Amino acid sequence: MFLLTIFFLWVDLSLPVHSYTLKNGLRVLFYVDTLSPMVSTQVWYRVGSYYEPSGLTGISHLLEHMAFKGSKNYPGDLYSKLILENGGQENAFTSENYTAYWSDLSSDRYELALKLEADRMKNLLLDSLEFESEKKVVMEERRLGENSPYDVMWENFYAVAYLSHPYRTPVIGWMDDLKRIRVSDLRNWYRNYYQPKNAVLILAGRIKPESAIKKVERYFGGIKGKDVPKLSFSEPPPRGERRIKIKKDVKTPLLMIGYRTCDISDPDYFPLEVLEGILFRGRSSRLYQSLVFTKGLVTDIFGGSDIEKDPGIFYFFAVVKETTKIGETEKAIYEEIERLKTDSIPTKELEKVRNQVLADFFFQQDRIRSIAFSLAQWEILLGDYTFFERYPKEISQVKEEDIKRVLRRYFTEDRRTVAILLPEKEEK
Structure with missing residues (x-):
């Protein structure tokens, strides 16, 4: 116990982080680790169930699914195929407060991830047929959750704990809303929130900041950004169990x-x-x-x-x-x-x-x-x-x-x- 305490007192957690903000508002962070053979490339958007109005719950998670269904330059599942063909891994997730995409590639190939994520930010197709197919996948995911005791417990608990705040709604959305969401809703959501000013780009691993920022500028610098609505919510003070x-x-x-x-x-x-x-x-x-x-x-x-x-x-x-x-x-x-x-x-x-x-x-x-x-x-x-x-x-x-x-x-x-x-x- 004594040794462990001393260890924590002497740990230096000053990280080799370089931060930038592009002219279009994109926030960029580089974490440098010269010993790592890999680079993790991540783009996080400030959008999740927190931002969803009544009637559109689950749309952020649905858009995350559709973000792997092709763009103008990379049709179908070519995003994922290219990452796998280059020995990498990738995935995404949605929470109340954000949607994040990540891919890990060897340090000599991370530029591919930058190219793909910039394309994801501005060129998603959001095809109507793909949308209807993927919506069924998400609705089935929703149905499976309704059969899980733990999911049922979490969902009902938060629906009671909050009266009006969006934290009361599940990230996957309510089934009635999922049924009603149209592809036009999804396209508007994409245009409104997948903006440089609403995103953080992270590169972590064996990178040289001077050359990395040039690559980021090349792929992301030309994306025109627009302001994103600033939302805030209040919840009535608790007044009883x-x-x-x-x-x-x-x-x-x-x-x-x-x-x-x-x-x-x-x-x-x-x-x-x-x-x-x-x-x-x-x-x-x-x-x-x-x-x-x-x-x-x-x-x-x-x-x-x-x-x-x-x-x-x-x-x-x-x-x-x-x-x-x-x-x-x-x-x-x-x-x-x-x-x-x-x-x-x-x-x-x-x-x-x-x-x-x-x-x-x-x-x-x-x-x-x-x-x-x-x-x-x-x-x-x-x-x-x-x-x-x-x-x-x-x-x-x-x-x-x-x-x-x-x-x-x-x-x-x-x-x-x-x-x-x-x-x-x-x-x-």
Whole structure:
């Protein structure tokens, strides 16, 4: 433990990052690692379910699917074929706050990825026949989620936890909206949000910034950009506990409890990260020890903070052994919260957890792609990739009084949402 603490005190996380902004507004970050044989090329757009109005939920995710269905210069699935033929990997994902595309290629071939991503930004075909076919794929994905107990739980929980904020809608969208979305809607969405001013380009790996920026200018500099609407949403302050009970054809009951907290720009984010470690991190964590080993109420329990640009949720998710144990499980969680508010937290426990949080943070950056992910995420959410560098220092400075402060501020009945998923047919 002593050696681990010293290690984290001396880690220098000043990253060799070069940042630029093109004339068209494209934000560009280079992370240089001369030891890596690869370059990860990523383009992140500030668009996801957060930006979707009622009636168009799921359109960002649907556009992500269609972004692999051909452009004016690369028909069909030629994007993917070219990456694979050059020994690379690629994929994409959509969240509440962003849509991201990434590809990993050897350092002598990353220019291909730049060429393809620039083409994706301005030349997608969005063919009507491909659209109808891909929409069926997404709707089937949606149907499969409706049969997943975990997906059902998450979806219903957030729909109750938020009354009006778009965080209440699933990234994949509501089925009725997916059915109604037209290809013209998708084309408008593409034109509005796949803009240089709305994107961050990351290159991470064995690159020379001087030559890399010239390549970026060559492929992206000529794309004319336009302003993107700046959206902000508010949510009524919580004024009492909200509860939902769901019945479904499942064998194991689930319990989810959440408290409305803060966004990631708030200093309280860091004590909440350490609190997550105290409650959930590893088999020696408080709730795992109490609910799994000592009381035998659950087979698993996990949780933590949402990473959101607007105030998110600190959640508890428990797989309860049997329906009759739900009330006892809920009570045991509340008792642990109250205990943390009033009783002192042993210095050794706090030090251990801080080190666990930091260890997980560092180990997550074991690949070039992961570092690029982190830089892009913070640049998109905060407009500040250096959050990545500040995180270890902030975590190492979290004190017991910080944890008690956030517990008292956020973990109250008024800010609480509870969801319970029960088997439709109780076993006799």
